[in-house]
Amino acid sequence: MLRKIGVLGVAVVALGLAACGGTNSPTAKVASTTQRGTLVDNPALRIASVNASDFTAQLSATASGPQLLQLAGTPACGVDFYYFKYWTVGPDASAQEASGALMVPTGSSAPCTGPRPIVLYAHGTTTDSAYNIADISDTSNSANAEAATVAAVFAAQGYIVVAPNYLGYDISTLGYHPYINGAANATDMMDALTAARTALLSSFTPNTSDSGKLYVTGYSEGGYVAMATVKAMQAAGETVTASAPASGPYALEAFVDAIFFGQVNIGSTIFAPVFTTSYQKAYGNVYAQTSDVYSSTYASGIDTLLPTTTPLATLFQNGKLPQTAFFDIKTPMSSTGVAALDAAADQLLALPSSPPYTASEAALFDSGFGSPFLISDAYRVGYVDDAVANPDEAEMTLIGGGTLSSSNIALAATPMLGLRKDLALNDMRAGGWFPQEPMLMCGGDQDPTVAFQNAAIMAALWTPYVQGGLVSILDLNAAPQAGSPFAPLQVALQQEEAQLLAANPATGISSFHTAEAPFCLVAARGFFAQVP
């Protein structure tokens, strides 16, 4: 009897199933190829969607939001935030999966729909391996503020934004970040752009499309990456409508030489491990062991220290990194045996409290010396010896008090130290190129983190193009000039920085680099609007 019931049951269930019809709803298609620029999941995931009024309200409710709104303007568009994954290649040409943000303006008003320009945005240095600039919904994510800024400045004003997280972050399994590796960074950016263009086609707003205009920008590390991307895209024959790299270490060799000469920048103890790991992985010529570069206090494990999910404060607290003591407070001496070289090197190794630095500069640079310190004395001496023997002309011009010109800014001809070879290779002066479309280099000459000399050196290199109007330079710390469209930004930034100093005379300057970021992005937007 039970058997009969069973048979009946199966039959009825089968009838029921047959009556259901249909299938389960599908999810996104997963790409079957790992070719560069392939979108992994299509359609991409929309993490959040906010209309213009909700975005305005949400920004207004945050501590820094009102100031951002004042600077960026009230959102004209809503923004859809997509998280997309894409295939790119690492410095070793291996296929690598990475992720990024696609921000799409929404709304029916004219600047928010139809064909829209794309801003390819490169983010700044982060030590957070979980950094995800697409995650606007999680205010605890370290990328949240930058995501909100980029969205407010660009996406909410009608620009489609593509912002990769870079290899080494979020889902990337590369294990390190190819930091300031121009070719690798540009490859990452270009592949993200290709994948994002695919994602745009299957977005929730099919009426919003790529107008074909492409603007490239970024701040700090992102400024460097933006310029490297312009260089690579031009070389690949791809058109960049205009670009606005901001506060980036473009003239890399000169910049790092200056640091080793004692002009220690704020953040140097964090940047150094990311740099050396990047170049060691890519070129294998920085050290045989980490103690070749780092003091015995910090050498162990520093090659795998960053990026990480451990907060920086914890790393400092646990003695993994010094907060500011980049070099030994006790000045080491050069001992090559070549008297002239040793004398020149010793002068550069001396504490920067000596002239020609101003008191405020000296105070800033002096904070980079202490004990325990990060960089071994021997490595610093060896670096400075190489910089004296194989000088970067631009840095030597600057440190000698000279004026930059196209005739005194060449890279070192034959650097011998592995790191300096890598810096020269990745220096934006290399390659004999210049921007073929308008470029604005924004920054501030009071920036204590990425020296403004980077922009000044590139401007000197490109003097004919500066004079021709193709390349522009904007110093936010310079005196505002009447009639300049950027004058209001200069005034506003300088007021903010004055407030920072008034609130904290000793350390207020340490926030200048961060404070300048949204001003440069708004300047970039204004610049792009002039290059339709």
Place this chain on the structure above:
Amino acid sequence: MQKNIVTLAVGAALALTASGAFADQAGPNDVRLGMYFVHYEAQADDISGPYVPAGLNVHLDNVETLYLAYVRSVTSHFDIELAFGYPPVTKTEGRGPATLGSVPYNGQVISTARWVAPTLLFEYVFGSPSARLRPFAGVGVNYTKFVNRQSTAAGNAASGGPTSIGLTASVGPAATAGLSYEITDRWHVYASYSIARVNSKLTADTAGVIRTSEVHFWPNTLVISAGWSF
């Protein structure tokens, strides 16, 4: 839809009545047809996973569907019932904030699924076998499988893209209590109330991002049916 199901039930009952002319007397077999009125006392964990704000939950809409059962009288006091419902489309609504960003959530039908949910019940029938009105109570086991699982347009908007829905099948206890009323020797009408434990792990896959919730559906059903014995 409800009207159609009722029409179908009445039609089927009439068909059975007609076929009854071929049988002489009631036997131990009983086929029942009627309506399920399903009310869910669903309790779900808040949805968890990447990019999910706190406090997102779900609610299930009540459904009605066709009831069909085969009952075998083993003794005059003991029945075995195998009950089915025509697989109903159950709608899941979002519960939580009114909007996610600017996307409507609370009260939106975010997904649908059809339930294939046979239940095997062992019932004790009280009273004299000759009594017209006999209460009964039983326990058994429910098997529920969810098919044709669909994320709606509103669900896709809330989830962030095309979403596949997974709901694990459930096996759980069921219980029933009811009354039968004899109209004729062959014809009875029944009213019963049943409850089953149906637990399922909900998995939503949007562009490879997985969000989950553990859902305890607790369907409790009122069944009104007519049965023909043979």
